[in-house]
Amino acid sequence: xxxxxxxxxxxxxxxxxxxxxxxxxxxxxxxxxxxxxxxxxxxxxxxxxxxxxxxxxxxxxxxxxxxxxxxxxxxxxxxxxxxxxxxxxxxxxxxxxxxxxxxxxxxxxxxxxxxxxxxxxxxxxxxxxxxxxxxxxxxxxxxxxxxxxxxxxxxxxxxxxxxxxxxxxxxxxxxxxxxxxxxxxxxxxxxxxxxxxxxxxxxxxxxxxxxxxxxxxxxxxxxxxxxxxxxxxxxxxxxxxxxxxxxxxxxxxxxxxxxxxxxxxxxxxxxxxxxxxxxxxxxxxxxxxxxxxxxxxxxxxxxxxxxxxxxxxxxxxxxxxxxxxxxxxxxxxxxxxxxxxxxxxxxxxxxxxxxxxxxxxxxxxxxxxxxxxxxxxxxxxxxxxxxxxxxxxxxxxxxxxxxxxxxxxxxxxxxxxxx
DNA sequence: GGTACTCACCTTAGCTGC
DNA sequence: GACCGCAGCTAAGGTGAG
Numbered sequence: 001x002x003x004x005x006x007x008x009x010x011x012x013x014x015x016x017x018x019x020x021x022x023x024x025x026x027x028x029x030x031x032x033x034x035x036x037x038x039x040x041x042x043x044x045x046x047x048x049x050x051x052x053x054x055x056x057x058x059x060x061x062x063x064x065x066x067x068x069x070x071x072x073x074x075x076x077x078x079x080x081x082x083x084x085x086x087x088x089x090x091x092x093x094x095x096x097x098x099x100x101x102x103x104x105x106x107x108x109x110x111x112x113x114x115x116x117x118x119x120x121x122x123x124x125x126x127x128x129x130x131x132x133x134x135x136x137x138x139x140x141x142x143x144x145x146x147x148x149x150x151x152x153x154x155x156x157x158x159x160x161x162x163x164x165x166x167x168x169x170x171x172x173x174x175x176x177x178x179x180x181x182x183x184x185x186x187x188x189x190x191x192x193x194x195x196x197x198x199x200x201x202x203x204x205x206x207x208x209x210x211x212x213x214x215x216x217x218x219x220x221x222x223x224x225x226x227x228x229x230x231x232x233x234x235x236x237x238x239x240x241x242x243x244x245x246x247x248x249x250x251x252x253x254x255x256x257x258x259x260x261x262x263x264x265x266x267x268x269x270x271x272x273x274x275x276x277x278x279x280x281x282x283x284x285x286x287x288x289x290x291x292x293x294x295x296x297x298x299x300x301x302x303x304x305x306x307x308x309x310x311x312x313x314x315x316x317x318x319x320x321x322x323x324x325x326x327x328x329x330x331x332x333x334x335x336x337x338x339x340x341x342x343x344x345x346x347x348x349x350x351x352x353x354x355x356x357x358x359x360x361x362x363x364x365x366x367x368x369x370x371x372x373x374x375x376x377x378x379x380x381x382x383x384x385x386x387x388x389x390x391x392x393x394x395x396x397x398x399x400x401x402x403x404x405x406x407x408x409x410x411x412x413x414x415x416x417x418x419x
Numbered sequence: 420g421g422t423a424c425t426c427a428c429c430t431t432a433g434c435t436g437c
Numbered sequence: 438g439a440c441c442g443c444a445g446c447t448a449a450g451g452t453g454a455g
Contacts, residue, residue: 060421
């Protein structure tokens, strides 16, 4: 390990999804544009700074966004395209350092400590990354530079453009928190700036009179722990003193795979739910196989019309990676659910990964059945890889009189308007 | 009255085996 | 046989992030 302070970069693309859209729709430059679900149950995935001037932000219900900014252009989004562009962005990161931890399609941490001698100081590297992203991809990003991940993330936020009602103001693009300046930068910030302070934690902290990070730092750690729990309290206390020694993790292991979907109209019968369960299980199984893994724990998520949400899960003796295996495990959980109040969302997820069951024991009945289905679903995978994701799927995934196959991923941010 | 989707992690509670 | 303490696992719910 390198002695002395680390040099960590947090690179965050500016209004990523919208910026990618603007590359193919230059006519929309300067106009408020949002990407997200276009239907009444959709949410905003990204808004450009012109739209943010009107108070529109990501995760806002699309219906609210339409009220606040009726003249905005609403685009339903193209997740596959964003993933492709994201891969190009990450290639640029890799050209600077192999120590890249992707956080999302549009952001990553880079540990450039080892690249300082070769490429110059961390500010130079930050400007280099920014320039390459702009020149190669016609996209803007903001970069935070700091001795740790947490401060680098806050710094990149400080580097971003700001949208106010009077206009969009350019940000500095790169902001550095130098070793020794950590607390001067951190302590005046509102406590919500800390990673891990959401609405629930904020309410508890406010009851203790905490408003800023400095307030939190000066709070007795025991009081903090009793308010928000041991793990969370200790973590926040360390962050409030700018202590964050988490490494940049290049290969983070995935721990769960899931799909969930909100329907344009509530579902009221077991048959409808069961049909959707098969579709969701098909999507989850397909991804499990793509990752060469299988899962022992299968979970069902049901959100009712009143937004009350329940989860039910089961752990099976042999890991499964076929739609049939998942449906068999989850169906009893679904049968125990009363759908009569109306179900707006159904979700299936798989966790507790281990090698596929048939590799462990072909003698076991369940494993043998899973192996038979595996052969069939491997053929499905091959057809999809050649002809596309909608080429083949469970019969129950066919919707409407046009026999259009509806696959997962078509409505990333809620049901579209015409469903 | 309106709230998507995906993933990670934590807390609490109950059960089981020793 | 009843009880205790402990560890490990599972299930359910909650919180937070992007």
